[in-house]
Amino acid sequence: MIKQNMKGEFCNSDCCSWNGVTCDQSTGHVIGLDVISSQLIAKSMSTVASSFFIISVASILLVMISCFLKSHQFAKLIHLNLSSSNFSGLVPSEISHLSKLGSRDLSDNNVGHGLEIGQHCFNKILQNLTEVRYLLLDNVNMSPVVPSSLVNFSSFLISLSLSNTQLRHEFLNGVFRLPFLQYLSLSRNGGLIGNLLESNWSSPLRLLDLSSTKFSGILPEKIENLIHLNMLDLSYCKFTDSNPGSLWNLTSITILDLTFNNFTGQVPTLLSNLRKPTRLSFVHNSFFGQFLDVLGNLSKVIEIYLFDNNFSGQLPLSAFNLTQIGKASKFLDLHSNLLQGPLLLLPLSRKCFSVSNNKLTGETPSWTCGSGTIEYLNLSRRSLQCLGNHDKIFLLDLTMNRALTTLNLNSNPLEGTLPQSLAKCSSLEVPDVGNNKINDKFPHWLATLPKLQVLLLRSNSFQSPIRNLNTRCPFPML
Structure with a gap:
């Protein structure tokens, strides 16, 4: 009623x-x-x-x-x-x-x-x-x-977004042939099957998001005809292309995400054709070989994720050179590859840097000590010999770094004592120096850090009891 x-x-x-x-x-x-x-x-x-x-x-x-x-x-x-x-x-x-x-x-x-x-x-x-x-x-x-009914959409369709709609079974490529289609998102439909082989690759498509679906197969060469494409997200699909060369000619691309596929081959010098990208992710594929000097033209890039591949050799200077790679670049993640040699210069504007689980050796350069903006630094599982001192370890001089939140130096043959300059890192939340050869007393001077939540010191030679801390409320967030 x-x-x-x-x-x-x-x-x-x-x-x-x-x-x-x-x-x-x-x-x-x-x-x-x-x-x-x-x-x-x-x-x-x-x-x-x-x-x-x-x-x-x-x-x-x-x-x-x-x-x-x-x-x-x-x-x-x-x-x-x-x-x-x-x-x-x-x-x-x-x-x-x-x-x-x-x-x-x-x-x-x-x-x-x-x-x-x-x-x-x-x-x-x-x-x-x-x-x-x-x-x-x-x-x-x-x-x-039934996904096959989608081919009956109006030919005037400009934008179609069907993310997380529980669509299942085979997706027919007729939708890709819609003459005015600019935006297509089918993401997060884990039961949706399809490929990109037979499509109209001369359309005005600007955004294509197939992430977290079961699209598979190889990428057609004609995908490079999508001259207006700004965003291509193929992450968490099942593509298996051995040489996706057509991708490197998408000169209007700003976001290219190939995460968790089975792409293989070397990244060619044609990658430098991509003048506009702000985000590149090739995570968890099988790209291999020496990473060529192709990053110099990426002046607008903010995030680069290349981890969990088989890149080898030493990274070129353009991967670290502030004058070549844009000031906007904040995230550079290269962990879990086969990279060798010493680290090079890192721009001070970087917020996140990871090269863990590689074969890098030698001293860590001075940028790890002087960066005032880096928030996440992961150098774990590499063959560091020393950090800035020749006779004993001076782990890191971080006196001026008040932005650092995470420091991971796990599983290196580091020796000596912890530097008390770590106590100046007022934003530090997670320092990890486990599995090294550090010989020192318990670092009671870390008890004053206001945001410290996790302290990892395992598998070292720390001595002295954990008591008599000279502060009223030690480790307030631990």
Whole structure:
């Protein structure tokens, strides 16, 4: 009874006065409906609040939408945004009656217990929404939908986002042939199978996200025809290309993520063709060989992740040279490769640097001591001999480094004593010097560090009892 009264109040009121509703001033037709994060209810709720006691916002909105779909006033609706509004249940098939929709966003509604689209409803949407340009259904349960039906989308489609929709089985490449498609996301659909072999690779595609799906096979050479492509995310797929040379000609790319695939071969000098990337990730593949001097033109790169491959030899100077690799570069992770030789110069602006689990040797250079901005430094599992002193270990002079949060020097043949300059690193949370040959007393002077949470000293020769700490509240966060 409450819902019936509430429905009457909504359906008989002037919806053009509601927050989130846009009407054509000349015809009175609703042309825009935006209830993102349930903002639509803000003003309209007060007109009917006396008609019921406590009813969830989602229930109110469902009643409103039921009125909308059956009202001739909404026949001209061209924009529908119901994202992040805590809806749940089946999407009503009446939504397909809004044949003039140019954009529809039902994404991010009560993830895990949210909206669901059945095959019958989806077929009607494809049949009637012939003018749709933007369709966002992220986190909507589409498990009943057969992926082959996706090829029937409007040829005017510009943006299609179906991330985490539980799509399964084989994805047909017909969607890639849509002539105006610019944005396509199918990510986080672990049961979705497909390949990129037969597609229209001359489209204006700008974003392609297939991450965390079961797309596999090799990359077609014609992928280089996607001259407008800015983002390509193939991470956590099953691609097995032995020489993905076509990737290095995507000159407009800003984000290239190949993480956790089976790409192999050497990274060619053509990588320097990529003048605009801000993020490169080749993590957990089988790239091998000496890393050539190809990073010099990456002036805008911020993050470079090359770990867990088989790169060998010594990294070229351009990998570390501030004048060649951009000042914006903050993250450089090269751990778990076969790199050899000494470390080179590291720009002082770097925030994260890791070369653990390589075959690097020799002294650690002075940049590890003078960097005032580095927050994460991982030099573990490498053959360090000493750190800045020839007769005994002066582990690190970090007096000026107040940004460092993590220091990992585990499993090196480090000797000598811990430098008390570590006590000046006021942001230090996790120092790890385990599995070395350090011979020292227990570092009670670390007890004053306000953010210290983990202290790893195992497998060394620390002596003296842990007591008589000269501070009222030692190790406050440990």
